[in-house]
Amino acid sequence: MSVVSEVVSQNREYWERLAPHRHGEPVEFFVNGGSALTDDELAAIGDLRGRRVLQLACSVGDEALSFAQRGADVTAVDIAPSHLATGRAKAEALGVDVTFVLQDMMTLDSEITGFDVIYISWGGLCWVPTLTEWTRLVADRLNPGGLLVISEHHPLWEILTVRGDNVLSVSGDYFGSDRDGYTDPLKAPEITRTLGTPDVPHRSFVWSISSVVTAVLTAGLTLRSLQESPVTEMYPGLGEQAMSIPATYLLTASADQAPV
Numbered sequence: 001m002s003v004v005s006e007v008v009s010q011n012r013e014y015w016e017r018l019a020p021h022r023h024g025e026p027v028e029f030f031v032n033g034g035s036a037l038t039d040d041e042l043a044a045i046g047d048l049r050g051r052r053v054l055q056l057a058c059s060v061g062d063e064a065l066s067f068a069q070r071g072a073d074v075t076a077v078d079i080a081p082s083h084l085a086t087g088r089a090k091a092e093a094l095g096v097d098v099t100f101v102l103q104d105m106m107t108l109d110s111e112i113t114g115f116d117v118i119y120i121s122w123g124g125l126c127w128v129p130t131l132t133e134w135t136r137l138v139a140d141r142l143n144p145g146g147l148l149v150i151s152e153h154h155p156l157w158e159i160l161t162v163r164g165d166n167v168l169s170v171s172g173d174y175f176g177s178d179r180d181g182y183t184d185p186l187k188a189p190e191i192t193r194t195l196g197t198p199d200v201p202h203r204s205f206v207w208s209i210s211s212v213v214t215a216v217l218t219a220g221l222t223l224r225s226l227q228e229s230p231v232t233e234m235y236p237g238l239g240e241q242a243m244s245i246p247a248t249y250l251l252t253a254s255a256d257q258a259p260v
């Protein structure tokens with residue numbers, strides 16, 4: 001077994017233990033006009049009607065449902081069957097079509113291809129073990145002119161921890177990609193703080209902005225936009241100072257148009 005497939009199979013077990021406890025937004029949220037996509041994401045992607053969208057590491061599929069509600073033809077993949085089951089149940093209750101598929105985003109089946117948009121978000125990219133391998137696969141599955149959209153926690157946020165009022169400490173290594181070696185309990189996702197971390201090996205990664213940009217360019221994609229944003233609530237206790245450091249980023253990159 002390769003190192004990548006070993007990491008993925010450990011992570012599958014980890015996520016499958018957590019998945020039955022994660023539900024995302026309730027169906028009523030979507031019925032009442034709620035969207036799991038941000039205004040910035042929607043502005044970057046544009047009109048979704050009739051476009052083929054692939055969401056990677058979709059979890060319970062909240063963003064996939066929002067894409068489908070806007071008229072996209074959506075495929076959503078994840079390695080945790082219970083996440084996909086929750087997503088399918090929500091899609092059925094909402095009456096929208098999303099094709100949820102059990103897939104490792106590092107080795108997508110060959111028929112999962114031909115997309116206008118490939119999207120990953122909010123704690124998805126940190127489960128990619130080898131970034132350039134992943135961007136190459138993504139580039140291969142985009143249609144000419146298609147867009148890769150990465151909407152993520154900023155890697156700087158990943159390694160900074162607020163400890164009391166206005167005290168910020170460095171709890172990870174921005175330049176070293178192995179996130180779990182530095183895991184700070186204060187940075188653990190809410191679900192593992194509540195349920196405890198599943199007692200199985202797992203590995204995730206911090207990908208610096210330069211490593212993401214380099215991987216995107218190495219895959220032959222064209223960088224279209226890169227936006228870093230502050231989010232005060234992501235640094236609770238820092239108050240207004242949180243407006244001076246990044247919390248999230250949104251990157252878009254396109255595959256070359258077919259020659260005319």
Ligand SMILES: C[S@@+](CC[C@H](N)C(=O)[O-])C[C@H]1O[C@@H](n2cnc3c(N)ncnc32)[C@H](O)[C@@H]1O
Pocket residue numbers: 008011015056057058059060063077078079080083103104105106120121122123124127128
């Ligand atoms: C924090 S969730 C992702 C984010 C989603 N946007 C959300 O907000 O819920 C991380 C997801 O990545 C999935 N995952 C981890 N490694 C994966 C892989 N190799 N292929 C596909 N999905 C993977 C997990 O099963 C989990 O559902």
